[in-house]
Amino acid sequence: MPIKTKVKIVAIAKDEAAYFADWVFHHLYFGFDAIDIYLNRTSDNSKDVLEKITTHHPNVNFQYADWLDTCPDAVGKFLQYCVYAKAFAEEKAKSEYTHILFIDIDEMWTPQDFKSSIHDCLAKQPKHSSISFQWANLLGEEQQFASIPHSLRIIKSSTVKSIVSLSTDVEKIQLHLPEFVRNNNFQGCFLSDGSPFEHAAKNYQQLARGNQIELKPYFILHRMYRSEIEYISLLYRGRPSDNIPLKFNRGGYLRSARTMRELTFPHSPHNKYETDKQAFIRKLNLSREQRHAQAYVLKRAQKAISIIPSLIEQYESEIKNAFSGVNNKNVQRAISGAPIKKSPVSWLKGIKNTVKQG
Structure with missing residues (x-):
């Protein structure tokens, strides 16, 4: 009899209240069992939005990670690693969930057929330590705060995010693919179509020839640009203690690219998704907070x-x-x-x- 899988998402968020409703709905809709959000250095109304969501959905929780700011600067620079390592150790000890996925609020686990669940994905690969999902970077969008469109322009990336089996032993937490202890619990690293993960020569966490391989049945939709004004907003750090109040780690705003491809979701599943999302938001009565x-x-x-x-x-x-x-x-x-x-x-x-x- 197949083992029943239970999957938790863990995310860290700073001033992303505008996107919580869409992001939480998206992952609950596609079958994730629980979501933990760690807020850090937040000055928007994240608390108000999340309190409404968690009231109706007790499998969604949030807490603050500002305690990391009391650590020496050398530790604070690795905030994500610290939070993820803590979450992995806690969930492994509890044995309530079988898998964990670390993603950001601009990342959305997505099936190409727009109806399969995370459990459908896992059922196809019963033996694994990790299943990695390729980034599909969504190019710039015209509409502010837009829902996922029926047809979209993406660029495939070598970057992945990985769902990890909690029965596996991790040697070192990494943001995209952990380093595993190669003992009897290690079951291998795979992509979402069952093919082995081929590591890039100089980066264990990246795919070899990532922009050349075919987009797999399940991927991470990476909304790194959104509308132009949202992109501009994301470049602002907003902390008085920051020496430079703008982020310079972005390479500009892209509306098109030579390597882009168009991805179209099936009409019927996409329409159902949109209808259910609107019902989700109405039930939460989130219009004012949004x-x-x-x-x-x-x-x-x-x-x-x-x-x-x-x-x-x-x-x-x-x-x-x-x-x-x-x-x-x-x-x-x-x-x-x-x-x-x-x-x-x-x-x-x-x-x-x-x-x-x-």
Whole structure:
């Protein structure tokens, strides 16, 4: 008789309240049994949104990870590793779940047929220590705070996220694929179609020829760009203690690319997903909280733009790289040294309609 699988997702979030409802619904819809969210350095209304979600869904929980900020700086830099290692050890000791998946809020485990569950995926590979899912990077989107479209443009990546069997012994937690103890509990590392994980020559956690292999039946939809204004917002760090208030680890905003491909989900499953998602949000009565969360994102974008003039002389190349592909006129004016116009109120208009439309 097959072993019944139970899968928990663990995520760390900072100021991502605008995306919680969609993200939580998505993973519950596709069969994940529980979700733990660790909040860190949060200043938006994450608590308000998550309290409403957890009231209706007791298998979703959240807690704060700010205690890590009391550790020496050398430890704080490895926040994700610390939280993931803690979660893995706790879940392994409890033996309540069979598997654990560490992902971010901009990452969504997704089946190509848009109806299969995580348990369907696991049932096809009864023996494994890990199953890795390739990133499909979703290119820039026109609509702010958009739902997953029926048809989308993606770029395949060598980067993966991995679901890990809790019966396996881990030597070292890593963000994309742990290093395993090669004892009798080790059952091998695979991709979601059952093929062996072929490691890149210089990076154990990455796929060899990742951008060349066929997209597997299950993958991680990585929403790293979203709409242009959301991308601008994500570049702002927002902490007074940060030496540089902008993030320079992004390579610009992409709407298209030579290596992109179009992915279309089947109509019927996608329509059902959208109908069920709207019912999920209505039941939670989250419209007010989502409007506040989305307004926070848009106001943060204004802050990102307003800080450019004070940094452009020292960090010109980094700023131009991070904001490459961005057409926003105020961004272009700030980079060129021209005065920035007053914050466009139009950014905040239509949030109510966006929430209603999903």
